[in-house]
Structures are given as structure tokens and as C-alpha cells.
Amino acid sequence: MRILHTSDWHIGRTFHGNSTMDALAEVFGALTEQVRENDVDVVVVAGDVFDSATPAAAAYTLLGDALVALHETGARVIVTSGNHDSAARLGFQARLLRDGIDVLTDPRAIGDPVTVHDADGPVRFFGIPYLEPAIVRQHWPEAQLRTQAQTMAYAMGLVREGIDRHEGRSVAIAHCFAAGVDVTAGLEREVRQGGLDVVPLEVFDGPDYVALGHIHGRQQVSERVRYSGAPLHYSFGEQHKPRGSWLVELDADGLASVEWLDLPVPRALVTLTGTLDEILSVENVAAHAEDWVCAIYTDAVAQAEPMRRLREQYPFCAMVQHQPSVSADVDERSYSERLRMAVTDTDRIEAFLQHVRAGQGASERESELIREILDDRARTEALV
Template identity: 80%
Template sequence: MRILHTSDWHIGRTFHGNSTMDALAEVLAALVQQVRDQAVDVVIVAGDVFDSATPAGPAYTLLGDTLAALHDTGARVIVTSGNHDSAARLGFQARLLRDGIHVITDPLHAGTPVTIDDADGPVHFYGIPYLEPAIVRQHWDGVALKTQAQTMAHAMNLVRAGMAEHSGRSVAIAHCFAAGVDATAGLEREVRQGGLDVVPLEVFDGPDYVALGHIHGRQKLSERVRYAGAPLHYSFGEQHKQRGSWLIDLDASGLASAEWLELPVPRRLVTLTGTLDEILSAENVAAHADDWVCAVYSDALPQAEPMRRLKERFPHCAMVQHAPAGSTGDQVEHSYAARLKTAVTDTERIEAFLVHVRAGQGPTERESELIREVLDERVIAEALV
């Protein structure tokens, strides 16, 4: 059986205020062609289909068009929800889709496989939607589910129980932050609260292949546990990371091979450094006029209207930063204002405050647990309103 492992489409995401819809449509069309050319049997989308829990109409249109195109290749499609998705909305849409497209959003179905047969027998696909401990612990009484690690371990126990009942090869699909990955700073933090939400690699023991989502760059944690990453660059921190998906072959005994298939990059990303005049040089303009540009200029004093001047030469300049020569990245990175600016979750804001008032010392392990418990109680209270 031939499987294409992709994830983190983030349909509807913007890039520094610019729509990515057309670029993503181009990339997903290339992915569909790869499925056709490689005679793929099953396409996996491991979470974060949308970028928002309330996607706009065009996002639904792009998803529907892409799923229909994948179905027309003859491939089966299995989609799970991620932390950016609304499981309820994605799950509702599942009932409207055609046969052969499976959307898994219910945590109670973690141990129930989607079974697809090939010449060597059945392959059982176990989809695990994103599991927020504070929300899903109500489904499993008597099980300690305070962290992502505990919750994912419980879900994988359900998967292994399902494997015991269904003989044959197996594939697990999950969306989480696994131990050993190289994350993109400022992007992949919603599932990683301190060290509590890191899932140990051994949690994924058992299946022939584990298709993970959440990390935006490709990662091979082991031969059988991998991240595919996002199909499009969504930040300058990702500019050097390849875009693509994993082509997985299963034979009669299990995992036979894994090959990386690159996807096109509609517009390259580049970070230019130097004085503003150096960045605006004719050489840079000739090389990067069509690229997304992040300009980091090192003049001693802030320059007048730097973005306007940059856009005159680089129409797709998306970001400008002033970093005077002699300033240290450590000073910028560790300032309280910088931490608050990049913090997305309440946990990160609390951690930034503690680091600030304690001269660099963050919360202890016990304090992190207490912070998480208090915030979880608030999430539950809000969910019940």
C-alpha cells in the first residue's frame, strides 16, 4: 500500500497580512498531481486542516475542491483535526463528504480503525484528533489526563487495544509535540506548554507507521515516526525548511520505505541583513525582487520610512526590523516586552512574567503543573458557559 503523509495545511492563514489562499491552492494542486503520478492509495492529513476554528467561506471551498480532486485520483483520504481546527465544524462537514473521505474528530474513535485492504490484506488506520486534556478527560473517568503526554499515551493505549482486536498492519495518525523535534520559534507553541506537553517517543510504539502533525518542518524521529510539516512557508523562521510530504510504502510485513516528495514554493522567503543602503543595493534587488523579504537593518539610528523605501525595491517586503550593530540578540530575545509580544497562550504570559521578576528563572515543574491546572479549570468553565 502506498500512503502520502501530509499535515498542517492551515487553510486561511495569512502571511504578515497577506492572503496565502492562492499560493496554497497552487501547492495543493501539485500535491494532488503527485498523488496521481505516484499511484497513491491513501492520503493522510494529520491535523490543522484550517488555521482557524471559524474559517471563512473561501477556506471551505479550497478544502472541498482539494478533497474532491484527491478523491478523483482514486485515493482514499483520512483527515484528523488539529489544535487550530474546530473539531465540531470539521466533524459536521465529514457527513457531507463522499465515500472514501474519512474525517476523524471524535476522541472516542481513537481505537476504532478505518480499514483499507490491499493485495497483502488489511491496513488499519487509527486517527487521533488533537486532544486537549481539559476538554477530553470527561470522556475517560478514572484516568489521569493533565498533560498532552498523559492524554496521548492513553489514546495510544486505545490504539494498541484496537490493534490487538484487528490483525494486520496499522498506521496511527496524531497531532502533538513529540520529544526530539526541532520546532519553529514563535509558531508551534499552542500544543507545547513548558515541558508538560511534550510526548515521549516511546508513546508511539506499536504501529507500523505513525504520521504526526503540528511541526511545520519535516522531522524523522525514527524510521516509523515522522512529521511531514506544512506544505507552505508560514513564517520567515521556516524559510530554510523544505516543503513536501512523505511517500510511505507498506509491504506484507509492515513499513517498507519512506521517500520525501518536495512540493513547489510559490514565492521564496529571504532575510536580508546589513545597513538599509546595503539591503537596498542593486545586487539584492536583482536577486530578490520577487521574493518575500524580511529586512533587518543595522544602522545606528532608526531610518525614516524604511518599509516604504524597501517596498519600492522589494514589492513583497513583508517585515522590517531595526537591529543596530553592537546590539545583542540575547538582549532583544530576553526582554520582558519581547516575551509578551510573542506569547500566545496564558501559560506563556505567566512564564514570561515569572522569568522577568525572577531575573531569568522560570516556573518550577510543580509551579508549571499548578498553572496548568488553574488554566484548565478556566477552560472547562468557559466551555460550560
């Protein structure tokens, strides 16, 4: 059996105020072709289908189009809810979908698998929706569920009970932060990195494969426990991370192989650093005029209307930051210390400029102007 593992679609999320709907539609088209070309039997979507608990109508339309297209390849589609989704809204759609598209959002049904058969027999798919301990503990009053680790451990216990009740191979689908994840891989916005929300790896013992969602970069936590990441870049911090999905193959004995399938990036992301003039150089513009651009300009002084100037050359400049470069001989004293040591007005102005310019004092021309102004003031005061 061939399984395509994807997650974190975040339909409806914007990129620095720009819609991502058209880009996602393009990526979903490529994903559908991968399913068709690789004879995929089951597509697994491990949570965060939507970016909001109250998605706009266009998000529902895009989701419906994507699920129907995947189903028309002949593949079974199994979807679980994530922390961004409204399980109730996503679950309501399940009743309206055709046979072969399963939306699993009910925590009380975790131990009841969706069964798909191949030549080697049944494969049981156990869907674990995102579990907020304070919300789901009402379903299991016998358990002590204060943390995500405790809650996922209990849910995986239900999965193992389900595995024991049913013959065949098994796949678990969940949305959480597993121990061992590389924290540079694109963590979800609301993931707390403290110990309370970390789920130990041994919690996932049992199934032949565990398809996880919740972080936006691909991760292999173990040979059979993986994150696929998001299919689209949603921040400049993710720009160097590949986008794609895992193609998982099960044979009669369980997990046989896992292969990464790259997805296209509709518009590349790039971070350009240097003075504003360097960022606007002919070479940079020629290379990145069609990219999403984050511009970090290092001029000592904040420039006038940098975003307007950048967008004249980079229509897709989404972000601009001023980070003055720090001189090697920066005065390490605090601003208050420099003021106490200042003797003249010139010293005080220089201390202020260094303070607001991250260590950069007055330029030669500025020093001349400061002297002229102070001299004029002195002459005026002498005449009074």
C-alpha cells in the same frame, strides 16, 4: 500500499497580513499531481486543516476543492483535526463528504479504525484528533488525564487495543509534540516547550507507521514516527526548511520504505541584513525583487519611512526591523553609570545617543552640530 503523509495546511492563515489562499491552491495542485504520479492509495492529513476554529467561507471552498481533487486520483483520504481546527465543525463536514474521504474528529472512536485493503490484506488507520486533556477527560473518567503525555498515552492504548482486535498492518495519525523533536524545525505557535506537553516516544509503540502533525518542519523522530511539516512557509523562521510530504510504503510485513517528496514554493522567503543602502543595492534587488523579504537594517540611526522605500524596490517586503550594529568598542557601562560620570553637556548627550543607538555615539557631523548648539546656548546665557 502507498501512503502520502501531509499535515498542518492551516487554510486561512495570513502571512504578515497577506492572504495565502492562492499559494495554497497552487501547492495543493502539486500535491494532487504527486498522488497521481506515485499511485498513492491513501492520503493522510494529520491535523490543523484550518488555521482557525471559525474559518471563512473561502477556506471551506479551498478545503473542499483540495479533498475532491485528491479523491479523484483514486486515493482514499483520511483527515484528523488539530488544535487550530474546530473538531465539531470539521466533523460536521464529514457527513457531507463522499465515500472515500474520512474526517476523524471523535475521540470516542479512536479505537475504531478506517480499513483500507491492498493485495497484502487490510491496513487499519487509527485517527487521533487533537486531545486537550481538560476537554476529553469526560470521555474516560477512569483515567488520570492532566497532561498531554498522559492523554496521548491513553489514546495510544486504545489504538493498541484496536490493533489487537483487528488483523493486518496499522497506521496511527496524531497531532502533538513528540519528545525528540528538533526545536529549530518550525514549532507550532501554541506549542509549549515545557515538559507537560511533551509526549514520550515510547507512547507511539505499536503501529507500523505514525503520521504526526503539529510542527511546521519535517522531522524523523524515529524510522516509523515522523512529521511532514506544513506545505507552505508561514514565517520567515521557516524559510530554510523544505516543504513537502512523506511517501510511505507498506509491504506485507509492515513498513518497507519512506521517501521525501518536495513541494514547490510559490514565493521564496529571504532575510536581507545590512545597512538600508546595502539592502537596496542593485544586486540585492535583482536577486530578490519577487521574493517575500524580511529586511533587517543595521544603520546606527533609524531611517525615515524604511518600509515605503523598501517596497518601492521589493513589492513583497513583508517585514522590516531596525537592529543597529554594535561597535566592537562599545562602552559596557549602563546608561545611569555613564550619566553619573558625565562632566559636560556634551558628555551627557553622547551617553544618551549611545543608550538609544545600541552603543553608537554621535557621528563627526553630529558632534559638530552639538558643539555649535551648545556654544550658541552658552553665548545666549552670557548675555542675559
